[in-house]
Amino acid sequence: MPEGPSLYILKELLAGFAGQEIARASGNVRAIDPARLVGQRIDAIHTWGKHLLIETQAMVVRVHFLLFGTYRINEGREGKTPRLSIETTGGDVLNLYACQVREIDRATYTAYDFSADVMSEAWDPKKARKKLRAQPDLLACDALLDQDIFSGVGNIIKNEVLFRIRVHPLSTMGALPAPKLRRLVDEARQYSFDFLAWKRAYVLKQHWLAHAKRTCPRCHIPFVKQNLGKTNRRSFYCERCQKRYA
DNA sequence: AGGAGTGTTGTGGT
DNA sequence: CACCACAACACTCC
Structure with missing residues (x-):
């Protein structure tokens, strides 16, 4: 999954998530508490290189798929627990697997240099x-x-x-x-x-x-x-x- | 079965 | 402090 063009495809697939409110969030992620996403509206989805950035009012989540990461949209993987699963009130679901999930602060988010x-x-x-x-x-x-x-x-x-x-x-x-x-x-x-x-x-x-x-x-x-x-x-x-x- | 690989980060040694 | 080697992570395919 990992190189930039693959993230570009993912960003396109997620275009419809922007503006939606998160109804449910779960997963085996340790770095953040998925519950904090619930009730948040997704303000923007961006990518920078191999990073997927999910912005809400309260937080910015950075996802990196490293070598093995995968995702599914509006479906799950048989027998696999997502690292992070986000379901919107509109019923759209993003499932992320085997990836690194982190919260980044606003300053880091603002400092992303898209010209690179x-x-x-x-x-x-x-x-x-x-x-x-x-x-x-x-x-x-x-x-x-x-x-x-x-x-x-x-x-x-x-x-x-x-x-x-x-x-x-x-x-x-x-x-x-x-x-x-x-x-x-x-x-x-x-x-x-x-x-x-x-x-x-x-x-x-x-x-x-x-x-x-x-x-x-x-x-x-x-x-x-x-x-x-x-x-x-x-x-x-x-x-x-x-x-x-x- | 074992190993390698579209990747990054952290640790510990020199 | 700079540079390095290596481990860890976690999954699929050959």
Whole structure:
């Protein structure tokens, strides 16, 4: 479930929840008391990268699906207790499973910078480039996973973007030629929207060119599969097609 | 059966 | 203090 485009889909599905009052709330969440949500009107549902934000007058709840989180709308999962379940007076139900639920304070909520969210209308590529240039030692594989720069980008998008732009994951930001750095930023957003379209059509996986693949579709040599960078996440790359700038 | 993975956070060590 | 390795969380699929 986790990357930004999936949250974007969820936000759309939840559009009808805004303005509704919460009639019931329950779940095995420990960080908040679901009962506090009862009687609250949902003022807004937002996403920022991989965060789902549910705003009411009294509180803002942040949901993160991490690696395993899932949700159901107007249905439940057989034999599974939701982490958090919210039912509106209108009869709509949101069930959240295996996710991290937290309350955040108003200041934190207000401070969310949507210009860093690759799925947002407010996405600002210029700011992203500036952040990248400010960290010349930052590796490409780590840069794309940095949620303060590319909020919403996850490991799949990382691998696909680097393959598309033919950049080796261990390239440093300082060594990337300006047009490449620009492409990295632009493709992070572009691929995220391609991801969105493919996810909607249930054809995402078949469009992967690099992630979890064994062979380079361009030159047909085996991909290197290695955990790289500070983030130490799986990277799939072609040593021939993807140039290492360092 | 065992292991790995679309992710993040906290802890403890160096 | 910075950086790291590792554990924990919790679920599905191969």
